[in-house]
Amino acid sequence: MGKAFIRIALGRCMGRNVTTTTLHAASSRTGSLRTTVPMWIINHFNLSAGDDVDWRFHVQDGKMVVVMEPVEGLVDDSKSGE
Numbered sequence: 001m002g003k004a005f006i007r008i009a010l011g012r013c014m015g016r017n018v019t020t021t022t023l024h025a026a027s028s029r030t031g032s033l034r035t036t037v038p039m040w041i042i043n044h045f046n047l048s049a050g051d052d053v054d055w056r057f058h059v060q061d062g063k064m065v066v067v068m069e070p071v072e073g074l075v076d077d078s079k080s081g082e
Contacts (some may be wrong), residue, residue, distance in 0.1 A: 019040070021038065029054075054068070
């Protein structure tokens, strides 16, 4: 499986689809926010609730780039039917 590379900049995306999601408060006690992982990313990595993913961020050409990748050994490969 490859990494999902998503460029967050004016709604443009380097993935297969352009996807906009909405941020919501994760808890009333913290400033954390949560969002929905787009279905095309879930399908690409065969993810399901409870799977762990790594998020890495870096600046490229003045824009924030987000790299999301399932944590090796924690995603259930048996779900793919391969």
